Amino acid sequence: MPRTAPKHAAIYVRVSSDDQRHRSQLPDLRRWAEVRDEPVKWYEDKATGKVMDRPGWNALMKDVRAGKVSAVVCWRLDRLGRNTAGVAALLDELRERKVKLVSVTEGIDFGTAIGKAVASILAALAEWETEVRGERVKAGQAAARKAGKRWGGGVPGRRKVTPAKERTIRRLKADGETVAAICREVGLSRPTVYSVLNEPAAA
Numbered sequence: 001m002p003r004t005a006p007k008h009a010a011i012y013v014r015v016s017s018d019d020q021r022h023r024s025q026l027p028d029l030r031r032w033a034e035v036r037d038e039p040v041k042w043y044e045d046k047a048t049g050k051v052m053d054r055p056g057w058n059a060l061m062k063d064v065r066a067g068k069v070s071a072v073v074c075w076r077l078d079r080l081g082r083n084t085a086g087v088a089a090l091l092d093e094l095r096e097r098k099v100k101l102v103s104v105t106e107g108i109d110f111g112t113a114i115g116k117a118v119a120s121i122l123a124a125l126a127e128w129e130t131e132v133r134g135e136r137v138k139a140g141q142a143a144a145r146k147a148g149k150r151w152g153g154g155v156p157g158r159r160k161v162t163p164a165k166e167r168t169i170r171r172l173k174a175d176g177e178t179v180a181a182i183c184r185e186v187g188l189s190r191p192t193v194y195s196v197l198n199e200p201a202a203a
Helices: 026-034 055-065 084-096 113-146 163-174 179-186 190-197
Strands: 008-015 040-046 069-074 100-103
Touching: 008 026, 008 055, 026 069, 040 055, 055 069, 084 100, 084 179, 163 179, 163 190, 179 190
Parallel strands: 008 040, 008 069, 069 100
Antiparallel strands: none
């Protein structure tokens, strides 16, 4: 039988623009890597953290889904992304795939009991954020209806989803991806993704 390649720790480094440098993150991450027995692979991006669709990150997640990664390591949690729903969905997916998440400078290992508690808090905050947004939308709709406003063809209160993102959502679902993974991939909340999946596909 062919020998299975050992899993590696995926170290992720991100800055938001081309004029920034990874230099401040590297010393701490290198020190972490030096004391590991397992292989290490580096992934880098120069991109905003507001969306989860980035070349280096996509390569990392491709390896995660192929079962090649034992742990995802970052300098600080916000290096993974500044999209709360996307990061919460990522935590869900990593737990499902039994991949550890380590934040070096924050001293959080999401494979420990404390780390899992922090992850649960983050997920709860993401859910709360979605509920608050929904309540604001409903209040706005009620005020608009009172003022006599009517909506066109879209679904009132649903975040606008581009045709490209809608196709991506349906393709990933057809490929067997979890809703958590789809949310992370397209940078949308669970309610928005579910609303797309619950509607018939456009001709």
